[in-house]
Amino acid sequence: MRRPHIRTVAVAVAVAxxxxxxxxxxxxxxxxxxxxxxxxxxxxxAVVVEAARTAAFAHASATGVSKGDELHAQDVMLDPEGARxxxxxxxxxxxxVLGGDLVVHLxxxxxxxxxxxxxxxxxxxxxxxxxxxxxxxxxTAARAAKGDAxxxxxxxxxxxxxxxxxxxxxVTDQDTARTVVVDAVTGKVRxxxxxxxxxxxxxxxxxxxxxxETLDPATGTASAxxxxxxxxxxxxxxxxxxxxAKGTGKTLFVGTVGLTATQTSRGHYQLKDPSRYGTETRDxxxxxxxxxxxxxxxxxxxNVWGNGATSSxxxxxxxxxxxxxxxxxxxxxTFQRKGIxxxxxxxxAMVHWGKKVANAFWDPTCNCMLYGDGDGQMFKKPLVVLDxxxxxxxxxxxxxxANLQPTFVDADGNQYGEPGSLNESLADIxxxxxxxxxxxxxxxxxxxxxxxxGLAQKFLRRLDRPxxxxxxxxxxxxxxxxxxxEVHAGSGVSSHAYYLLAEGSGKKKIGGVxxxxxxxxxxxxxxxxxxxxxxxxxxxxxxxxxxxxxxxxARTATLKAAKDLYGANSTEYKTVDKSWAAVNVTAANTPRAxx
Numbered sequence: 001m002r003r004p005h006i007r008t009v010a011v012a013v014a015v016a017x018x019x020x021x022x023x024x025x026x027x028x029x030x031x032x033x034x035x036x037x038x039x040x041x042x043x044x045x046a047v048v049v050e051a052a053r054t055a056a057f058a059h060a061s062a063t064g065v066s067k068g069d070e071l072h073a074q075d076v077m078l079d080p081e082g083a084r085x086x087x088x089x090x091x092x093x094x095x096x097v098l099g100g101d102l103v104v105h106l107x108x109x110x111x112x113x114x115x116x117x118x119x120x121x122x123x124x125x126x127x128x129x130x131x132x133x134x135x136x137x138x139x140t141a142a143r144a145a146k147g148d149a150x151x152x153x154x155x156x157x158x159x160x161x162x163x164x165x166x167x168x169x170x171v172t173d174q175d176t177a178r179t180v181v182v183d184a185v186t187g188k189v190r191x192x193x194x195x196x197x198x199x200x201x202x203x204x205x206x207x208x209x210x211x212x213e214t215l216d217p218a219t220g221t222a223s224a225x226x227x228x229x230x231x232x233x234x235x236x237x238x239x240x241x242x243x244x245a246k247g248t249g250k251t252l253f254v255g256t257v258g259l260t261a262t263q264t265s266r267g268h269y270q271l272k273d274p275s276r277y278g279t280e281t282r283d284x285x286x287x288x289x290x291x292x293x294x295x296x297x298x299x300x301x302x303n304v305w306g307n308g309a310t311s312s313x314x315x316x317x318x319x320x321x322x323x324x325x326x327x328x329x330x331x332x333x334t335f336q337r338k339g340i341x342x343x344x345x346x347x348x349a350m351v352h353w354g355k356k357v358a359n360a361f362w363d364p365t366c367n368c369m370l371y372g373d374g375d376g377q378m379f380k381k382p383l384v385v386l387d388x389x390x391x392x393x394x395x396x397x398x399x400x401x402a403n404l405q406p407t408f409v410d411a412d413g414n415q416y417g418e419p420g421s422l423n424e425s426l427a428d429i430x431x432x433x434x435x436x437x438x439x440x441x442x443x444x445x446x447x448x449x450x451x452x453x454g455l456a457q458k459f460l461r462r463l464d465r466p467x468x469x470x471x472x473x474x475x476x477x478x479x480x481x482x483x484x485x486e487v488h489a490g491s492g493v494s495s496h497a498y499y500l501l502a503e504g505s506g507k508k509k510i511g512g513v514x515x516x517x518x519x520x521x522x523x524x525x526x527x528x529x530x531x532x533x534x535x536x537x538x539x540x541x542x543x544x545x546x547x548x549x550x551x552x553x554a555r556t557a558t559l560k561a562a563k564d565l566y567g568a569n570s571t572e573y574k575t576v577d578k579s580w581a582a583v584n585v586t587a588a589n590t591p592r593a594x595x
Contacts, residue, residue, distance in 0.1 A: 038426050044074040052086035052104040055112035063102060063115045064124055066490075068093045071102075075342070075401065077543060082108030085543050087401070090123065092156045097123050098168070099159035100179065100405065101546050118546040119233045123158040125165040130154065130184035137167035137187075141180035144189045145171035149180075156182055157190055158547070166190055168530050175288045175354050176413075177365060193409045194372070196361040197395045200379075200389050203486055204460075205358070207471050208378055212580045216380045216572075217454035219252045219308075222360030244274045247319030251309065253385055253452060255442045261303055269304055271298035271321055276328050278338055283313060283320040284353040288395070288401050291366040294511065295350045310373075313352060316382045320349040323389030323434075326495060330390070330430075330437040333396065335538055340367070340396040347393065362389050362395040369393065383500055385452045390434030393415030394427040394518040402545035406487055414486050418550035421482065428461055428491060428540060429498050433534055446513045447499055463499040464517040468491025475582040476553055477520050480591070493551050493583050500525045501579040502533035519582035528575050536561045536576060555580040 011570040049249065053071050056063040065071065071088040078084055083105065090100035134138075138149035150170050157166040165184040177195040181421040182188070199294050208215070245263040250256055254485045262272045272280035281297030289295065298305070298317050306315030331337040338344040348368035357372025360380035369392055398404055404426075407417025423504050428449045443452060450460025457470060466474040474492040475485070475527065482490050499517055504527035507516045519525060527533070536558050543564075544557035566572035 038249070044078070048076050048078070048084045048106065048110065049073045049086055051110040052084070052106055053088070053109075053505055055106065056088070056102070056104050057311075059112055061117070063104065064117050064119060064122065064335050065090070065102075068122065068124065069097075069100075070094075070141050074101075074475070075542075079564065083113070083226075083564065084108070084110065087475060091521065092123050092125075093167075093273065095122040095154050095156050096168075097156045097158050097163075098166075099157070099405075099547055101545060103543065105543075109307065118548040119158040119163075119584045120156070122164045123156055123160065127165050127185045130165055130167075132167065132182070132184050132187055133594040136171050137182040137184065140182050140187055141167070141169035141171050141192075144182075144192050145173075145176075145178040147171040147173035147178065147229070149175065150419040152182075154184065155181070157183075164190070170195070175357070177290065187230060189207065191409065192411075193406065193415075194413050195365055197392065198413070199360045199392055200358065201416045201472075201486065201488055204472055204488065205378075209469075213456055213458070214378055214380070215255070215358045215454040217385070217452050219381070232418055242274065244269075245269060245303055247305060250304065250308040250315065251316050251319040251320055251322060251384075253319055253443060254322060254440045255308070257440070258327070259318060259321055261305070261306060263303070264299075269300055269303045271317055273321070273325055276325050276346070277346065278343055279321075279324055279328060280346060281317045281324070281349040281351060283317065283456050284370070286352060286355050288354050290363055290370075291320050291477075292348045292350065292366045292368050312380065316351045316371065316384045317349075317573040319382075319386075320351050320369065320389065323384065323386045324349050324369060324393065326386065326438045327390045327393045327434050330434045330531050333437065334433075334528050334534065337397070340393060341400040344439050347396075349389075351384065359383060360391040360392055362399075364396070365401055367396070380581070383453075385450070386438060386440065387431045387449055389431075391449065392432030394430040395423065397430070398426055398541065399424050401542045402549060403547045404549060405543065405547045416484055416490075417486070417487055418482055418490060419548055420487035422494055422518035422545075422549060422551065423556055424487045424491035425494040425538065426500070428463065428495050429537060430532070432463065433530070436530065442512055444513075446511055447503075447515065448513070449523065461488070461495070464496045464503070466496050475520065478589075479584065482551065493585065494554055495584065497542075497555075497579045497583045498533055498537055500582050501528060501575055502530040503527040505582065520584040523578065524583075525578050525581045528572050532566075532572055536567060536572070538565060552587075555585050555587075 031555045056065050070091045075087040087103045090097040102124050105114045107113050134152040138431045142149040150168045155168045157164045167182045169180045180192045181190040220576050241261045245261050247261045249259040249261050258409050259275045260275050262270045262274050282297050300328050306312050306318040340347050351371045352531050353370040354372050354377040358375040358502050361385035363370050371382050371384050374380050404419040404423035406415035406420030407413050436508045447463040448459040461469045467476045472488045474489050476496050478493045505517050505519045505525045539561035540557035562573040564578045
């Protein structure tokens with residue numbers, strides 16, 4: 001780390017207004033798996049937003065809004081069954097409120113039906129004036145995060161059971177970025193959180209070093225011929241440019257695949273998919289840039305990308321582009337979600353990021369995936385594996401919806417707490433679903449995560465029996481210890497509940513993989529199928545989860561989602577309840593106090 005340095009200081013109190021083009025999403029219909037399109041006209045969305053905002057203030061005792069609050073719509077969801085949901089972030093006296101997010105629920109006639117809120121208290125801070133200047137707060141943040149402070153803005157921090165006036169500061173170093181929140185009255189650092197989500201946590205990397213594990217993942221074989229029905233020569237007969245052209249990717253991990261590129265002129269192509277919002281992969285060329293525009297474009301004259309080995313810089317770009325586009329296709333095909341933020345905009349990726357970086361990230365700063373090449377020692381190949389991409393891009397989806405946050409982060413960057421564990425779990429759940437959607441013969445679908453990384457235990461995490469992950473100490477069942485557990489270890493609770501909902505308890509073989517899922521107190525669960533389980537969890541995430549949702553609140557969220565989709569008396573609803581009981585999450589053991 002470099003010596004802390006204060007680069008610039010700027011106090012920002014303005015908050016962006018509600019996003020334009022807010023649209024509804026689609027979900028698996030009750031009991032059928034059929035998808036139903038929903039209304040998305042901006043005029044309809046504006047009416048719903050205003051009705052939800054009015055309802056929030058009319059029901060202030062339930063929603064927690066008060067004088068001085070303003071609600072800014074982030075998402076509008078219009079259900080086929082008639083319900084409407086509006087996700088808001090909040091300002092108080094013009095200051096952004098951390099942990100002030102809420103979702104207001106309406107019926108088809110725009111009548112108020114309830115609220116899901118992150119802060120269970122009034123967000124007005126006890127002190128109205130800051131004692132620290134922005135420069136002092138930035139200096140404190142720079143010391144705490146050991147980097148350069150690039151700005152400080154006043155906020156209301158409502159995340160810890162009480163509200164405080166604070167500064168939010170971004171601190172960067174060569175290869176890291178953190179958000180530091182400093183109390184504006186006491187000068188205490190309230191939180192110090194990485195802005196990027198690392199697939200391999202600092203704690204896991206330490207465990208691998210202690211074990212002396214060297215990871216050299218087995219790779220796929222890129223055949224000389226294009227995969228049948230997937231790839232083409234690139235010849236499109238186009239009369240105007242740019243245009244879409246079917247090409248071939250010779251990847252590191254999944255063999256030869258079809259990729260759609262952009263034909264920029266006769267005989268010239270760019271690794272950019274115009275059929276998927278312009279989704280593109282670029283070359284960071286060893287830099288630590290978080291600006292996608294700074295990456296070098298991948299271009300060629302053959303529309304064949306890579307050679308199946310790391311001897312070509314393009315090979316891992318083909319893996320990344322394949323993984324990103326398959327993830328986008330999964331979300332669109334399954335939920336009618338148009339892009340990571342559901343705004344019909346490109347997903348982006350940069351490979352060869354940094355120098356000897358043994359990790360992969362979802363980076364909200366550039367709204368893109370970043371892939372390191374490995375450190376050449378402990379991890380010898382880039383992390384461009386399909387379920388890694390599905391996992392990390394799902395963090396982008398979570399950020400754009402519930403925005404689940406860890407309750408605290410240690411000095412090494414390890415994250416802790418149930419909302420963060422739930423975030424990791426959802427990334428594993430939907431990341432595994434990307435594999436099932438892709439149906440790639442060289443990366444067969446399973447309920448394992450990171451099974452192609454070359455780990456001695458043959459996987460990183462698994463959903464059927466999370467405790468078989470000894471590297472991270474992942475757990476099968478809930479206990480109060482989850483309050484202070486590292487998020488990857490804690491993720492097993494909801495991942496296990498999801499697997500039980502989908503496949504049930506006990507022994508079984510699925511796609512050639514043996515599973516044996518235990519339960520708390522040997523409760524037997526009969527699964528309802530992966531499609532229905534996934535529909536329930538996605539609806540729960542987008543409708544009924546907020547930044548502070550813990551496991552008991554996730555149980556409630558999935559029950560509400562199951563009721564929406566299948567009815568309160570349905571087998572699906574009852575199985576959701578049983579699946580959570582099977583991981584020791586019940587109404588009876590709900591903590592009185594939230595941590």
